[in-house]
Amino acid sequence: MERPQKSHRSRQSGPSAKKKSNADKKKRDITEEKKQNPKAFAFNSKVKAKRLQSRAVEKEQRRLHIPTVDRTTGEPAPYVIVVHGPPQVGKSLLIKSLIKHYTKHNISEVKGPITIISGKQRRLQFVECPNDINGMIDAAKFADLALLLIDGSYGFEMETFEFLNIMQVHGFPKVMGVLTHLDKFKDVKKLKKTKQRLKHRFWTEIYDGAKLFYLSGLIHGKYVKREIHNLARFISVMKFHPLSWRTSHPYVLVDRFEDVTPPDKISTNNKCDRNVTVYGYLRGCNMKKGTKVHIAGVGDYNVAGLTGLADPCPLPSAAKKKGLRDKEKLFYAPMSGLGDLLYDKYAVYVNINDNLVQYSKVGDDDTSRKGTEKDVGVDLVKSLHNTKYTVDEKLNKSSINIFSQKSNSLNEIMNDDDEVHVKHLVEPKEELDTIDSDDESDDSTETGSPRFKNDKKQTFADNNIEEEREFHEGRIRRKAVFGNESKPDDQEASDEDDETENDNSNYESSSSDEDEEEEEEEEEEDIEENMGNASKWKESLLERTVSRQTTNLMQLVYGKSETKSNDSSYENIDASVSSDDDDEFFKPKNEGKKKSSNGLEGDEVNAADCSKFTNYARIKDWKNEEIIESIRDRFVTGDWSKAAQRGKAAETENENDDDVFGEFEDLETGEKHDGDKTGDTNKDIDADVEERRLKKLALRAKFDAQYP
Ligand SMILES: Nc1nc2c(ncn2[C@@H]2O[C@H](COP(=O)(O)OP(=O)(O)OP(=O)(O)O)[C@@H](O)[C@H]2O)c(=O)[nH]1
Numbered sequence: 001m002e003r004p005q006k007s008h009r010s011r012q013s014g015p016s017a018k019k020k021s022n023a024d025k026k027k028r029d030i031t032e033e034k035k036q037n038p039k040a041f042a043f044n045s046k047v048k049a050k051r052l053q054s055r056a057v058e059k060e061q062r063r064l065h066i067p068t069v070d071r072t073t074g075e076p077a078p079y080v081i082v083v084h085g086p087p088q089v090g091k092s093l094l095i096k097s098l099i100k101h102y103t104k105h106n107i108s109e110v111k112g113p114i115t116i117i118s119g120k121q122r123r124l125q126f127v128e129c130p131n132d133i134n135g136m137i138d139a140a141k142f143a144d145l146a147l148l149l150i151d152g153s154y155g156f157e158m159e160t161f162e163f164l165n166i167m168q169v170h171g172f173p174k175v176m177g178v179l180t181h182l183d184k185f186k187d188v189k190k191l192k193k194t195k196q197r198l199k200h201r202f203w204t205e206i207y208d209g210a211k212l213f214y215l216s217g218l219i220h221g222k223y224v225k226r227e228i229h230n231l232a233r234f235i236s237v238m239k240f241h242p243l244s245w246r247t248s249h250p251y252v253l254v255d256r257f258e259d260v261t262p263p264d265k266i267s268t269n270n271k272c273d274r275n276v277t278v279y280g281y282l283r284g285c286n287m288k289k290g291t292k293v294h295i296a297g298v299g300d301y302n303v304a305g306l307t308g309l310a311d312p313c314p315l316p317s318a319a320k321k322k323g324l325r326d327k328e329k330l331f332y333a334p335m336s337g338l339g340d341l342l343y344d345k346y347a348v349y350v351n352i353n354d355n356l357v358q359y360s361k362v363g364d365d366d367t368s369r370k371g372t373e374k375d376v377g378v379d380l381v382k383s384l385h386n387t388k389y390t391v392d393e394k395l396n397k398s399s400i401n402i403f404s405q406k407s408n409s410l411n412e413i414m415n416d417d418d419e420v421h422v423k424h425l426v427e428p429k430e431e432l433d434t435i436d437s438d439d440e441s442d443d444s445t446e447t448g449s450p451r452f453k454n455d456k457k458q459t460f461a462d463n464n465i466e467e468e469r470e471f472h473e474g475r476i477r478r479k480a481v482f483g484n485e486s487k488p489d490d491q492e493a494s495d496e497d498d499e500t501e502n503d504n505s506n507y508e509s510s511s512s513d514e515d516e517e518e519e520e521e522e523e524e525e526d527i528e529e530n531m532g533n534a535s536k537w538k539e540s541l542l543e544r545t546v547s548r549q550t551t552n553l554m555q556l557v558y559g560k561s562e563t564k565s566n567d568s569s570y571e572n573i574d575a576s577v578s579s580d581d582d583d584e585f586f587k588p589k590n591e592g593k594k595k596s597s598n599g600l601e602g603d604e605v606n607a608a609d610c611s612k613f614t615n616y617a618r619i620k621d622w623k624n625e626e627i628i629e630s631i632r633d634r635f636v637t638g639d640w641s642k643a644a645q646r647g648k649a650a651e652t653e654n655e656n657d658d659d660v661f662g663e664f665e666d667l668e669t670g671e672k673h674d675g676d677k678t679g680d681t682n683k684d685i686d687a688d689v690e691e692r693r694l695k696k697l698a699l700r701a702k703f704d705a706q707y708p
Helices: 015-036 046-063 091-103 133-142 158-168 188-205 225-237 263-268 376-386 391-397 437-447 514-531 536-549 553-558 568-580 582-586 591-598 625-630 640-660 675-681 683-706
Strands: 079-084 114-119 122-128 145-151 174-180 212-214 256-259 275-279 292-295 299-307 341-343 348-350 419-423 458-460 465-472 475-482
Touching: 079 091, 079 133, 079 158, 091 114, 091 122, 091 145, 091 225, 114 225, 133 158, 145 158, 158 465, 158 475, 174 188, 174 225, 188 212, 212 225, 640 683
Parallel strands: 079 122, 079 145, 145 174, 174 212, 275 419, 299 419
Antiparallel strands: 114 122, 256 275, 292 299, 341 348, 458 465, 465 475
């Protein structure tokens, strides 16, 4: 016999009993408080309520996306974080500070991608974006996250908007803003005001609530630890959604390259075809041997060989433990001269700092060795001692430069016939050249004026942003001036200003006074008005989407649609697009209209599949009562035998209809067939057909009677 189970007896003493009672008490306190003072737990500020609501909706919206299938096998390649900003904004310093935070190592220079391990399952690759358009285009192609650095003391510069526009056409990776040089503000109120203004402008450009970090200044030449810690946290937990184009195309961000052309070949012909081996992580999908590769800024090349190498910066073991041990905080920055081990197909190079090595500079005049036989090995080593520059240094001297536009770039070294070896973990890196800032400062010294403004303003991409070149702090800067924005100095500083949620000292707005909030609200509205509610560059998104939609793959394969789309909305869009078309000007009058109205040339996405035959005569108007009635008997509740009869009647009708279209001309024989005549001559055949049809009907009726 089964005994009834004992009911659970909760603990009366000990730590778990204590814990439970504490939790119960807390819960009771909160509900009691709520009962006593219900107002305290409701929204008492419409600004806050509005903000909370929009945040919740945004979060919800962000969650909604088409599920992406992760087809990557093995360890995922590091995420690429591109640090972008105008010259001297602090890009290198930010990368150095982040590397220091993650690895506890100081790096002296930022050159090429720097790979670090940021967590048990995550690696990051930091790249400084070059300050030229070509570099920006390349960076936008591989960035998983773009950190946009903005000089807070100066305001937005054109470089930021240029990069945003470039990213827009490359799938728009994740974006976060970082304000630097905030320590230049002496007035706290002005600082707050500026922060808020820049934040709103940033939101206008990206989206409401886009993350903007503030780096308040430098301590011992580095950004404040706490602020870097917060930024690093965000990067470490950020979710990266793969961009569809990238996941279906293999690409490599080169973090090291070597010229492996035999030296004698170069010595005989300095301009000979070179063999270059590039290393980097392969992303996207697998790459086949023999694939042609495009090297940004250089050209298209054949891949001579492809080898999988050991990961130079492997993820820590999957053993269960919290966090990373210091030993596991690896990093790999071959171009910055970091990481003591270099792996190659043929060798492992150990990097030993020069100060740790004492070279025996033994010359030929060494008396101790006199008389001994000359050893080839010794000679070789001696010649190595005498080498002034390493291969890397020599390469650097020749300024191999993929991204920027130097004349002596890799472009010149490599000819079209050159072969490229792509090795496992790669990225074509380039010398991250400091933009034209040098040239600019040269200009400035020529000008000799401490500060000048270029009267010539350029409108940026029709989006209400104007470029204003001015001489500032020893160089020419390209300030972004917004058409509808009042000057910052004109704006009154408000007493209370909310800090953004990611403000390092305070994550939530702390003001509670209603008056203040109303003021704040008005202020925010003012700002919104001044800045326009939506960024102009986003307006082109719809157009872009529509223009993309008009590319109809089916039409490309099967030719133009011959049927008119039923979807009126698409017709409208189509009409608007075609009316914008410049070609319209060159068409004979009314032709454009004719085409769009008869739908023959329409690019409607929803047009019926012209590859399949559709008998439009059979399409019925289902609003018509009679037609609805005609199918009533086809349902379970109806009389099926009636339906069968009706069906036969309809078929006969259709067959008769078909006879109407019986006329045709045999193009091969030139013989003309008249539909009616054919009907007469084939009377006997028709009689047979009719007989067979009746037989069929009888059989069907019999069947229906058996299985009602
Ligand atoms: N006062 C102050 N100085 C800063 C700040 N951020 C960077 N700097 C200084 O600005 C200078 C330029 O910093 P970098 O990190 O070299 O700037 P960059 O953007 O890499 O410069 P380029 O590579 O030449 O474009 C350095 O001297 C930094 O110390 C900041 O927030 N406040």
